[in-house]
Amino acid sequence: MIRIIAGGKKNSGWLETALSEYEKRLNKPFDIKWEFYDEEKLNSFLEKWPFSGQDFVIVCDERGENISSPEFSEKLSKAFVYDKNVIILIGGAYGFSENVRKNSNFVWSFSKLVFPHLIVRLIVCEQIYRAQEISKGGKYHHE
Numbered sequence: 001m002i003r004i005i006a007g008g009k010k011n012s013g014w015l016e017t018a019l020s021e022y023e024k025r026l027n028k029p030f031d032i033k034w035e036f037y038d039e040e041k042l043n044s045f046l047e048k049w050p051f052s053g054q055d056f057v058i059v060c061d062e063r064g065e066n067i068s069s070p071e072f073s074e075k076l077s078k079a080f081v082y083d084k085n086v087i088i089l090i091g092g093a094y095g096f097s098e099n100v101r102k103n104s105n106f107v108w109s110f111s112k113l114v115f116p117h118l119i120v121r122l123i124v125c126e127q128i129y130r131a132q133e134i135s136k137g138g139k140y141h142h143e
Contacts, residue, residue, distance in 0.1 A: 002032045002076070002128060003085065007042035007092030008117045018122050022129040029080045030132035032125065039092030046089070046100050056084040057104040059096055060124065062114050064107030069141055073131035075106065090120050 011019065011034075026032060037045060051057050056079040067075075079086050089096065089104070101107050110123055133140035 001029060002088060003035065004032055004088045004090065004121075004124065005035045005037065005042070006090040006117065006121055007037055007039045010036050011121065012118065015118050015122060019125050022125045025129055026132060030076070030128055030135075032128060039094060042092065043097070046096070049100075049103050051087060051103075054083070054085055055105075056086050057106075058086070058088045059101055059104040059107045060088065060090050060110070060120055061095055061101060061107050062109050062112060063101070064109035066109045066111065069127060069130050070134055072108070072127055073134035076128070076131050077135050088124055090117055090124060092117055 023032060056075075058075075076086060089100070110120070115123070130141050132138075
């Protein structure tokens, strides 16, 4: 299971509809569990860095590395092989501190563009589904 910790407002109706389309297609170990925090509580939670060496922590941030969908699929698959707990962090409107980025295993950028955190949630969910399909050789992803 992939744990997604998101800052900011909870999902609105339009987003719930879109996310549910991908979530219902996900199978272990690509299934996801959402946790929501208001931005201030999320930052306090992360300052204590509650993760261990058994966790593979991915931070979504435009200052990170831009990778392809197959590369993302490979990162997840490798983490699962090594029995790592995959955790994806999505910040609120003000993102994450440098400390959070430094402590993570991977800082993932979708683009040099900045996206609203609600849209990032949808992109992450879709990319997890795509990663699952790439991993199992499905037809969803094609080049």
